Amino acid sequence: MPATFETLVHECDRCNGKGILPHYSHISGGVCFACKGSGKLSQQVRVDGTVKISLEVFKRDGEFDYASHRQTILTDDKMWGKCLLADDSLSVEDARNLWADLKGNANAHLSVTNICGGKEDTKVYQSWHW
Numbered sequence: 001m002p003a004t005f006e007t008l009v010h011e012c013d014r015c016n017g018k019g020i021l022p023h024y025s026h027i028s029g030g031v032c033f034a035c036k037g038s039g040k041l042s043q044q045v046r047v048d049g050t051v052k053i054s055l056e057v058f059k060r061d062g063e064f065d066y067a068s069h070r071q072t073i074l075t076d077d078k079m080w081g082k083c084l085l086a087d088d089s090l091s092v093e094d095a096r097n098l099w100a101d102l103k104g105n106a107n108a109h110l111s112v113t114n115i116c117g118g119k120e121d122t123k124v125y126q127s128w129h130w
Contacts, residue, residue: 010042054109054110055068055069055098056111056112059112059113061115064092066088069095069098
């Protein structure tokens, strides 16, 4: 089945929809480069149900610190698109239960970041057992 897309238009967050940045008036008259002076940004997003799910677990010295859960519709270039859900305060039990529910979902991935001695080590998994 071919992908279905929709164009979302929203206010430019760099210039707050004004199209110009007064503090850069000395460069190209202050025209916002992000929206090219229109004050609007558009983005192609998939609306055919292709949702990427990510669960990020953060550990400190090998011990669970916190987890973050995101669900995002993919854009036409397979990059992250519109965020549908964001939760940055999952407990270890909630994170385990969520990952168990997502088992076998090809659009789900888990990343585990361990911060130890000021260094970060991140691993990404398609499936993972706690």
